[in-house]
Amino acid sequence: MSETFLPELPQELWRAGKLELAHGVQQSLRVIRTATAGLGQFLAEIESRGVKDLYGYGSTANWFADMAGLSLGEARPVVKRAIALNPTRALDGTEVPAVAPATAAVAAEGMVGNERIDQILEILKKLPAETSAEDRTSAEKILADLARDAGPRQLAEAEANLLAWLDPDGNEPKDPEPKEPRRELTLERRKDGFWKLNGLLDDEAGARTAAALEAYAKPRPVDEFGQADLRMKCERLGDAWVDLLDLAIACPDQPGTSGYRTLVHVTIGLEELKSGLGTACLDFVGTMTAREARLAACDCLMLPVVMNAAGEPLDVGRLRRFVTPGQRRALNIRDGGCAFPGCHRKPKHCHAHHIDHWVDGGPTDLRNLVLLCGFHHRLIHHGDWEVRLAADGLPEFIPPQCRDPLRKPRRNTLHHT
Structure with a gap:
């Protein structure tokens, strides 16, 4: 393993020209990548000897996490990459060849980083199981050579070409099992009379909901008096939700409502309702002012419940459509x-x-x-x-x-x- 050094930095970096800065970045990247490849060789050797015998740990990833001050989630991909790029030995001493030796050689030169290495390893996993060792070696060498100068998009295109070459017929198509969409909704009434709505929607339902709300949440145009719509976005979305609810309730096929906009149980005297003073009970779940009940009664079903002074129901009126x-x-x-x-x-x-x-x-x-x-x-x-x-x-x-x-x-x- 060759010895590497960091590029020499000028004493006053702000004096460096743009070419010198670019060269410094390139050199630093190469040193980091070369050192990472060297680290992988050490980890592969520890894996071959057995980390339990060497240090008493259950896995190389656990030992490396403690040694480097990393989380196990950070250490695992480093060890996994090291084992894939370097030959190891089985328990009986036989050599286990590297999965991607050509990629390891390019990595040792400092010409490719971890992201492209992982991309190549993922592509190799997708090669058909019946691919010959010779074809697999050729495919890996093509990807490793390309990774010297290519980005993720070029490697993805190379993947498509390789799969078309090695498996022109593709996998036998099969219908995937449909996943049950995850949708959650909770609605609870707060002590102050407002209702709190929380939900969780899958991507499709969320996109449809957002599109529907946005369509009805546009600001109202400026009226002839020059009055603009001053509602905040959240307020416009709240009003849009009510508009969509009204549309659903007004649908003739709507279960339980059959096209009626609202069913209001008025649990106050009709005289109080006429005066606009007092309170009413909406579907026995909360209170509303008599003034609000007058508004709701314009276009709804009204079921008046006449009460006496002691609060005893005297008569329940018949359902009437207005x-x-x-x-x-x-x-x-x-x-x-x-x-x-x-x-x-x-x-x-x-x-x-x-x-x-x-x-x-x-x-x-x-x-x-x-x-x-x-x-x-x-x-x-x-x-x-x-x-x-x-x-x-x-x-x-x-x-x-x-x-x-x-x-x-x-x-x-x-x-x-």
């Missing part, structure tokens, strides 16, 4: 989407809003209904905007005085020419 499928189709045609000025949301993302709320005696007919997306539905219920049907039967919106002192009625012109 907007019929025919009315919904007519609304979709008339409004073309969210009717709020400047909103681009399509009908499938909209709720049917009662202009005069049903709890206030408003009828469920087209003259009292308008399509609104979730955002503008909340704005109408909780803000100072007003909506009405004009003389021509189309909805128009009156802004609050703080937005327009003249309160000029406005319409959405995006859905119809």
Whole structure:
């Protein structure tokens, strides 16, 4: 084994030119690789003699890990590479030839690093079992010579060519056993009334989920008042999740809902619901304000449960559907989407809003209904905007005085020419 030395460094490295710097890197790499190859020869010899007899360890990798201050995971590939590149001896003293002697020779010259060595060893494993010793030797020499100057891509191309030469028919095709996709989801209600959603998706399901959420999480366009969408990305994704949930619930084939948007069990008196004061219970899992219940009741199933002062149920009303499928189709045609000025949301993302709320005696007919997306539905219920049907039967919106002192009625012109 030849003796190697580190290249001499100039006393002031900052004075070195670009060629001198490049030469220094090349020389340092060569010294490191040559020293690594020499280390492999020592490890192969220890493996041949038996590390248990020499040092009392169960494996060469365990001894090397302690000697070098490495983890076992770091030491194992070094020892494995050393045994593959160098000849060893069996227990009876017979020599075990190296798996890749040509690669070992190139490594000893400092011309190839560990990454390319491992790549060559992996390629050799893929050669057909019936490959002759002569063909295997030739293939390894081709790869070793190529590795002097080639990168990983060139070696991968050489692998394809070698396999095509040695095994032109390839392996017999067989259908792999499909793996069960790993998908997890947990949903729990926190003490503050919010729900915490955690999940783990496989790559395909995650990509589909991300694509669906991104499609509905785009910022809303700037409205005619110059108001931009100020929601953060996480907030837009949360609203997109609700949009997708509404779409799923509205599907006629949806189990348990049959196309109904929401089933609300109102466990307060109807008078309280009319006044907007008090609380309601949503599907017996949590509370919501009466004001929120009024919003949900626009386009859902409502099951009123009338309570007395002591909290005893007096009567459970019958399930009532507020907007019929025919009315919904007519609304979709008339409004073309969210009717709020400047909103681009399509009908499938909209709720049917009662202009005069049903709890206030408003009828469920087209003259009292308008399509609104979730955002503008909340704005109408909780803000100072007003909506009405004009003389021509189309909805128009009156802004609050703080937005327009003249309160000029406005319409959405995006859905119809």
